[in-house]
Amino acid sequence: MARSWRKAKNHSNRFTIWSIITVMNLRSIDLNLLVILEALLDEAHVGRAADRVGLSQPAASAALQRCRHLFDDPLLVRGRGAMHLTPKAQSLRDPLKSALAAIGQLVDPPNTPIAQICATLRITMADYPAALLTTVLQARLAETAPGIDLVIQPWQGGRLARAALIDGTTDMALSVFPGDDPDICRTEILHEHYVIALRTGHPAINGFDIARWLEWPHIVVSGKGEARSPLDLQFAERGLSRRVGMVVPAFGMVPELLRQSDRIAMLPSRVAEAAPGLVMLPPPIPVAGFTLHLAWHRRRAGDRALRHVAALLAAQSIDAAAC
Template sequence: MNLRSVDLNLLVVLDVLLDEAHVSRAAERLGLSQPAASSALDRCRHLFSDPLLTRGRGGMRLTPRAEALRGPLKTLLAQTAYVLDPPEPDLATLRQTVRIVMSDFPASVVAGAMHRRLSQTAPGIDLVIEPWVGAGAAREALDRGAADLAVSVFPEPDQSLHRETLLQESYLVMMRKGHPAAAGFSLASWLAHPHVLVSGRGQTRGALDEALAARGLSRRVGIVVPSFLMVPPLLEDTDLIALLPSRCVPAGAEARFAAFEPPVAVEGFPLHLAWHSRRDRDAGVRHVAAVVRALLSDTPSGHIHDRRHMSA
């Protein structure tokens, strides 16, 4: 038999017809007209080369072939329903590894809290946090199945990508306390010193350089590092200056650093959570996504952001 020629809806109707052994009652139960149910019965008879239901004393009776079909038919329909719409698994018994791409921020902020929450709600889920080296690479990892989730900046997605905004980030200028540029901080003093740029791909230009170029200005990038976590130690004992997303400013930084609003407007960015649409029904991936969403949505902006309190 060629399965492509079989209308699975016929099997749903047949299941009810065999239960009821009555065309009108089956039609009512299915929400069909009586002629539609009769037509479906005729097609089932042709499909199985058997009368299936025959008239007898007191009503219709199932043929031996129909009796033999009842159990396997119910099993088949139940299995099909499971494939199309599986029940939610018990998170407490789920055993799964979930791979998530994200940069050291926000990973350094949420990794411990993610582990603690998952150990309580889904202790069988193991996390693999993979480094972020750009939105393109993160998207490719999702497409290839090399990653299950990604926290990144993504352009407008197509239908194959689920994308949601976790937070909107802005920038702060950060330098050590007592830095020469901190007293009377200005555009000129800001640009008079070398800057730190964070780039996982080794790029030597960022969002700030575009904003400066639009005003006919430029800066010197003195060092490019791959990690936000490397920035505070670099600033602490040098005259380097950094432009950081506000949530990358470490807690307690006001004791060691000065921070200011950028003297040139630098457009912030949204941070997205994304996964491939084929993972929409993956309970483990969805649960980890919910934990990430809750943690990052609660992440406050900028531990230090008031220049009156941060000036040297």
């Protein structure tokens, strides 16, 4: 394909010739091969790519060899302990995803009833919004679109959530997405504020202030295992610091840890409200809340399955706000 294009560039009517060459080449391409290639480039691992598209590992290896011949490039090369994408493979990822998204819209015309659409959507979210939203979402999908399956992927911060939307390793993400982004479509799901949570009878409750807050070890939630957060910058500006006694990857782990110890945590209000046996106090210094967005890449704007799930989640945010 690359060699044919170089010849066509030298012709005065390059667009017409390129169109003809494209049609000729497409006749020899199994579009399923491009679906497998997308998985191979996303996973950078033949076995995981095979599992994702429902193939055996030998079949996925054979598909990789066909793709290497098609694009005249090794695409995946072995490195230290893993396979890595070549520069050519990296350059293929975005146009490949855009092309497959366009094909998906072509074969899933708007007159197909949403109840008959079969699709799998990967949603990146932390355990907190997952616990809040997925039970109702599952029930509403069973009623309206039983052919849509969900894969909930772990959240590891807003930057990585955006990167996963850009490179296509996730379809939607519930995360904080500050500011406008030309590549990302988003809708607000909920606004949250923080509270201080500690066990009933904790010795810090009476006369709680910033000194008593810092007297006890804190629990921090971080999907990446980071002990420091923007809160530590606020403490540093006041010449203060705290002891982080434990870092955990999920909000759902915190309530029981608090009930069984004298540790203290700052939690989203909905997490603390849902946990019995905890006392909630306002932070003794101003702490900004956050807006949680549901976001997807603009190339998926016409994906009816995705938009249906987004609408169901947005409806839940309205219901939650009314409670």
